[in-house]
Amino acid sequence: MASVPAVGLARMFQRKSVGQIQSELEHGELKRSLGALNLVLLGIGCVIGTGIFVLTGHAAAQWAGPAIMISFVITGTLCGLVALCYAELASALPVSGSAYSYTYASMGEIAAWVMGLLLLLEYGLAASVVAVGWSGYFISLLQHDLHLYISPALTAAPGVPVTNEAGAVIGTGIVNLPAIAIITVMTLLLVRGVSESATVNNIIVAIKLTVVIAFIVIGSQHVHPALWSPMVPAQIPAQPPGTPMDLGHQIGRALWEVITGSSTTRYGVGGVIHAAAIIFFAYLGFEAVSTAGAESRNPGKDMPIGIIGALVICTILYILTSAVLVGIVPYSSLNNPAPIATAVNQLGMPWFAILVKIGAIAGLSSVMLVLMYGQTRIFYTMSRDGLLPTSLARVHKTFKTPWINTIIVGIAAASASGFMSLDALSDLTNVGSLAAFALVCVTVVYLRISHPHLARPFRTPLFPFVPVAGAIMCAVLLMSLMATPATRNFFLIYLAIGIVVYFVYGMSHSKLGRESKA
Numbered sequence: 001m002a003s004v005p006a007v008g009l010a011r012m013f014q015r016k017s018v019g020q021i022q023s024e025l026e027h028g029e030l031k032r033s034l035g036a037l038n039l040v041l042l043g044i045g046c047v048i049g050t051g052i053f054v055l056t057g058h059a060a061a062q063w064a065g066p067a068i069m070i071s072f073v074i075t076g077t078l079c080g081l082v083a084l085c086y087a088e089l090a091s092a093l094p095v096s097g098s099a100y101s102y103t104y105a106s107m108g109e110i111a112a113w114v115m116g117l118l119l120l121l122e123y124g125l126a127a128s129v130v131a132v133g134w135s136g137y138f139i140s141l142l143q144h145d146l147h148l149y150i151s152p153a154l155t156a157a158p159g160v161p162v163t164n165e166a167g168a169v170i171g172t173g174i175v176n177l178p179a180i181a182i183i184t185v186m187t188l189l190l191v192r193g194v195s196e197s198a199t200v201n202n203i204i205v206a207i208k209l210t211v212v213i214a215f216i217v218i219g220s221q222h223v224h225p226a227l228w229s230p231m232v233p234a235q236i237p238a239q240p241p242g243t244p245m246d247l248g249h250q251i252g253r254a255l256w257e258v259i260t261g262s263s264t265t266r267y268g269v270g271g272v273i274h275a276a277a278i279i280f281f282a283y284l285g286f287e288a289v290s291t292a293g294a295e296s297r298n299p300g301k302d303m304p305i306g307i308i309g310a311l312v313i314c315t316i317l318y319i320l321t322s323a324v325l326v327g328i329v330p331y332s333s334l335n336n337p338a339p340i341a342t343a344v345n346q347l348g349m350p351w352f353a354i355l356v357k358i359g360a361i362a363g364l365s366s367v368m369l370v371l372m373y374g375q376t377r378i379f380y381t382m383s384r385d386g387l388l389p390t391s392l393a394r395v396h397k398t399f400k401t402p403w404i405n406t407i408i409v410g411i412a413a414a415s416a417s418g419f420m421s422l423d424a425l426s427d428l429t430n431v432g433s434l435a436a437f438a439l440v441c442v443t444v445v446y447l448r449i450s451h452p453h454l455a456r457p458f459r460t461p462l463f464p465f466v467p468v469a470g471a472i473m474c475a476v477l478l479m480s481l482m483a484t485p486a487t488r489n490f491f492l493i494y495l496a497i498g499i500v501v502y503f504v505y506g507m508s509h510s511k512l513g514r515e516s517k518a
Contacts, residue, residue, distance in 0.1 A: 012110040014512055036302040036309075038202070039289050043310025045205045045366035046285030046374075048317065049130060052212065053137075053360045055282045056322050057339025060331040064275035065233040065267050068322045068331070071275040076315035078276075079283045081470035082437050083311045084460045085444045086287045090303035091458040092447070099287070099440045100378050104385070106446040107439075109513075110499075113506055115439055116382050117498040121432025123375035124413055126284065127186075127368050129425045131179040131417035132157075134364040138178050140341075141357045150178075157421050179417035186368050187410025190376060193399045204366040209317075211359025214352075215340060216320045222347055223327030233331075235268025277477055282318065284433050285370060286311045287440075304458040372413060376406045386511035387502070427487045428494075434478040441471035 034042070060068040089102045100119060104112035139155050142148040152162035156173025163169050189200060289306040296302050325334065328343040340360070344353045380402040383392035392405040416425060444460055444467040460466050482488045507513065 012108065012507070015105060015108045034296045034302070035298075036305040039296065039302055039306025040309040040313070041202050041205045042370055043286045043289045043306055044209070044313055046370035047283060047310060047314040047367075048205075048208060048212065049133075049285070049363045049367035052282065052318060052321055053133075053340055053363060055279055056318070056325060057334030057342070059275040059278045060322065060326055060339075061333070061335035062275075063266055063271040063278065065271070065331045066228045066230075066326045067232045067272045068275055068279075068326060069319055070231075071272050071279055072315065072318045072322055074273070074276040075280050075283060076311070076318070078470070078473050079280070079286065079311060079315075080308075081466050081473065082441060083286055083307050085441045085467050085470055086289075087304035087307045087458050088444055088456055088460045089440065089447075090289070090307060091301075092454055092456045099436050099443075101381060102443045102447075103439055106443045106450070109387075109507075109510060110502065111439070113387060113498070113502045114495065115436060116378060116387070117495060118432040118436040118439075119378050120375065121428050121494075122284070122436055123371045123378065124409065125416060125425050125432070126429040127183065127371040127375070127413045128179070128416035128420065129422065129429055130364050130367045130371065131183050131413070132176060132422045132425065134182050134361060134368065135176050135178040135417075137357055137360045137364065138182075141354070141361065145354050145357065154178075157419050160421050176418045180414045182365065182368065183372075183410060183414035183417055186365070186372055187406060187414075189369065190373055190406045190410075191396070191399060191401060191403045193401055200369070204362045204369075208359045208363035208366065211356055211362075212317055212321060215344070215356065216317075216324055218347070218349075218352065219324040219328055219343065223324060225327065227327050227330060228323075232269065232272060233267040235270060236266040279318075280477055283311070283314065284429075285367065286314070287437070301457060372406075372409055375409050375413075376402055379405045379409065384511070386509045386514070387506040428490060431478065431482065431487060431491050434474045438471045438474035438478065441467040441474065 056068065059071060060066070064071045086099075089099075093101060093105065100112055100115045103115040135155065139150060142150065152171030153174040154177040156162050156176055158174055160173040161169045162171045162173055286307060289303065289310060296306075321340075325339060325343050328346055329339075334342060341353055341356055344356050379388060379392050381393075382388045383390055383402075383405065392408070393402060394404050395401065396403040445464055447454060448463060482491070
């Protein structure tokens with residue numbers, strides 16, 4: 001009897017071999033239609049969205065000032081560490097399950113299940129977050145530029161106050177109808193097929209890149225260099241007057257506040273570092289390229305190009321956009337949901353303001369498309385492993401897509417976007433993303449040790465510094481989010497329920513477990 005718990009424990013940590021993963025890839029049903037350019041655009045389509053159109057202004061106004069440019073350099077560098085880890089795993093194990101499959105091969109089934117739960121927060125809820133942002137820009141375009149009005153009750157989640165441009169409350173939401181509508185459209189597009197979805201994504205990315213580049217080019221002609229000075233505004237003291245801190249103390253204090261979630265530092269070096277922590281979430285999405293491994297024509301070569309290429313291009317655009325933004329408008333005036341539109345209004349070009357809103361709508365549309373695509377492919381892989389019902393892996397005979405899975409994801413994302421507030425959705429998305437990133441970095445280290453001879457078309461440079469530094473960075477930022485009681489409590493309850501589901505269903509239906517018994 002004493003051996004039963006030991007057997008159960010061993011069963012939970014049973015790993016899928018690298019050979020099994022590669023064999024499943026060779027016999028997969030998904031259509032291989034994506035090249036390197038498609039993958040780069042897939043990544044750009046997911047990254048450039050909420051961050052560049054919303055988050056930049058908040059981080060500059062509240063924390064970094066003109067030094068938001070430096071914050072983007074810091075965050076881009078840190079995300080580069082994680083991107084290099086994803087690139088190695090995606091080239092060696094090009095599967096549709098992304099980090100879920102990588103964890104299955106390194107840490108075992110229970111860890112893979114937890115990774116699946118984390119990715120559901122990252123991709124599934126993130127699509128709902130973006131849908132709510134999309135709704136805001138869409139309603140602004142309709143009401144303020146096209147003079148078409150929608151009842152406030154149909155533009156926000158239940159109980160969420162709806163305000164006008166002046167900030168006055170004009171009603172209370174019942175359901176966010178535009179958010180539900182756009183999720184429905186994206187769901188139908190994904191059911192139709194990945195090739196068609198990639199084509200639409202390429203068109204959308206071209207539109208929003210044109211808008212962003214136009215903003216950089218046109219806006220740079222109206223930049224006032226005086227607004228960049230001082231680059232790092234004086235710190236608003238969080239310590240008693242008369243006790244100035246040197247550079248080392250400022251950096252140390254900022255890191256401690258990030259870890260404890262008690263940051264009070266605005267501006268100064270500490271503010272720049274805290275802003276870097278905030279805008280980390282503007283980069284979420286570059287890793288979504290890794291979910292397309294089973295549909296890539298040449299994954300060993302194309303996956304690293306897609307992941308790293310998307311991150312590099314987005315980082316450059318972020319830095320240039322933020323530089324122009326704080327050069328047109330005083331940074332203190334940018335704490336609003338549409339900072340780029342605020343800057344464009346300063347230029348006296350109404351037509352360009354409309355163009356920016358259209359670009360934002362297009363940009364957020366492509367983000368939703370890629371996030372939902374990633375979530376359906378993760379469910380597809382988990383279903384083939386037996387951890388989820390087999391119907392989620394059923395592929396449409398004509399479209400060659402996991403259509404039942406896609407419809408379920410669409411219904412869940414539409415429900416969340418229509419009936420949950422933006423704040424509740426975004427915090428949980430960030431927690432899931434950081435935890436998943438940390439596990440990916442650890443997986444790179446594990447596979448280097450356990451499978452030293454595994455074919456790796458791309459190898460993470462400066463090993464083991466890069467994955468270890470990436471894991472530590474993710475852990476630090478994760479602790480800052482978990483310091484919020486509401487987020488921490490929901491996250492722990494969510495994980496507890498998810499693990500119960502594993503023991504009730506996943507463990508007994510696992511394909512790997514059945515094979516080991518046989």
